[in-house]
Amino acid sequence: MRTVSAVLAAAALVAGGPAHAATAPPLPEVEGVPVLGQAWVGNVTDDRLAVLTVHGLRRVDGGTVLYYSMGLRVQDQRGDAAHFDAYGNGNNYVLNQGGAVSLVCTAAAIDPEHDVAYSALRLDSSRRCISTKNIDFTAGADELGKAVVGYTVLAPVPTDVSTVDVLIGSQLVQGVPVEDGLLEPAVEDPAPAVGTGWPTVETSAVAEAVAPEKAVFDLRAQVEDVAKKLTEATRGGVKELDLDATVLFATDEASLTSTAGSVIREAAAEITEAGTRGTITVTGHTDSNASEAYNLDLSKRRAAAVAAALKRRLPGSISIRRVGKGESEPIASNETARGRALNRRVTITLPQ
Template identity: 40%
Template sequence: MARGRTGVVLGGVVVLAGLLGAAPVAGLPQEPEPAMPVLGQALVAATSDTEQRLEPMVVTVHGLRRVATATVLYYSVGFAGQAPDPEVAPVTAYGSGPGTYETLQSSPGSRFMDSAAAIDLASRTSYGALRRPDGTAVAAPPPDTPDDRVRLSGRAVVQWIALAPIPDKVKVVDLLVGSAFVRGVPVGKGAMTPVASVPAPAAGTGWPEVDTFALAEGSPQNAVLPLQPRITVLPKPKPTPKPTPTAPAKPKPSGTPSASPSPSGSRR
């Protein structure tokens, strides 16, 4: 990916992608910059209870690859500006909350980094994250330490998460990562290379190495779920009754007139 500031339009929002070409962080091993495919981007808000207005996080999807026992999603997270204090709002607190995560994930209370699913609308099937015995997702360690704040400010850190195996016949899926929804992602084959020497490399310095031991202990149980269409028939609104015309009230008489005395005849 060429360096510079590029824009990706998603849902009417322009996401700056210049952070993917940011300069490497001092102290990290310098490796040749690989091509950085961008298959989709989205802005994700924080769910922290702080009153401070927090910078939205940029989620970028780089690849979805079939490996021996899983489908690995490569994506990066970062901030166009200053990243928030991880003690106030770590990256794991971003997304739209457990209500969204539990829609496709079987583990309640999933974090942003644990929550992803590939969605095949044609077969109405979702492929969620593989789970370790303790219930957490098989995924890269999240960049939520104080040192990661520098690496996330104005740049991005690459992550991976292992999803359930997607059948070979499925070529394109939609992706849900937390509350970020990216459509039309092709499914490739093989891990992304070159591999960086750190677990969560800065974007542009290589790809994280997928933990094959974690893949081996990951369970696909409850990871493949059917999508259930929900159709609710709303009752027809009752017509508003027409107002009943009211007859005008008769005016009351002001008084009863007294009878006039009849004239009496005179005798002669």
């Protein structure tokens, strides 16, 4: 069984582009600069690789400050300016409050022991997160050898949690200690070079964060059978089965395909073996193609088709509730083909 963090890391890599080795060559030791973990991070817009280094995860009032730096490999210190906020992008649907596409806003501290993740706090004025600004998190064309330091303020990690895994830039850095207080000295440069000081954190903005409770996520532990397209998940103590709608239905159709039978039989077996009693809920979901009204209707018809097929395979003591959500509850970005495929699904929720 893979750990939750391992599943999340794999998901982030799928969403963020080519996978690279999780470990990167160590930075030269710089006095006063802690190195808590490193990883390669790729960029979907060019072939250069950067080294991500985690320097600190520090508690402050109302939040947790994540310090990190990015710098190009020696052999990649060529060409145009390196805009590090674009590295690792594509995983914008992973552990954020919706809409984040830059590296600085897709960071999260993951507590696998308690199945909780703490993501970036957001501001109401511009919907940006409390972090280094994208425009500053850059190595200019004449400074490509510089590793620059940035920060992101995450939701507060509880004081009884001493170590977490950090997800940032489509990579997972494991075993990062959570400590107290800001790193010093703080300097005026918004993205200083490694070893010259630490960025000044916008702590006053923490009080302005929008819905900070939404930056705390229950982790979703998943085991996927790629051949059968059935995903078993547990969220908040409730067991769910996600069925890939691409296997169940043809495009824009609500009639089950010839290949759907094996998936539904497997789902029925899972439900029965779990000792389920009472009412299960079958929920249809779509991507955002077509209108909201069309997608809502399609999701309802697909939920009804799966519910009817399940009813024939389940004991009479189990009743089925059918729901259509349309495009309203995506689990991935609808901006990519991969994301749209993940959003096209039928979810079976078992009673708690």
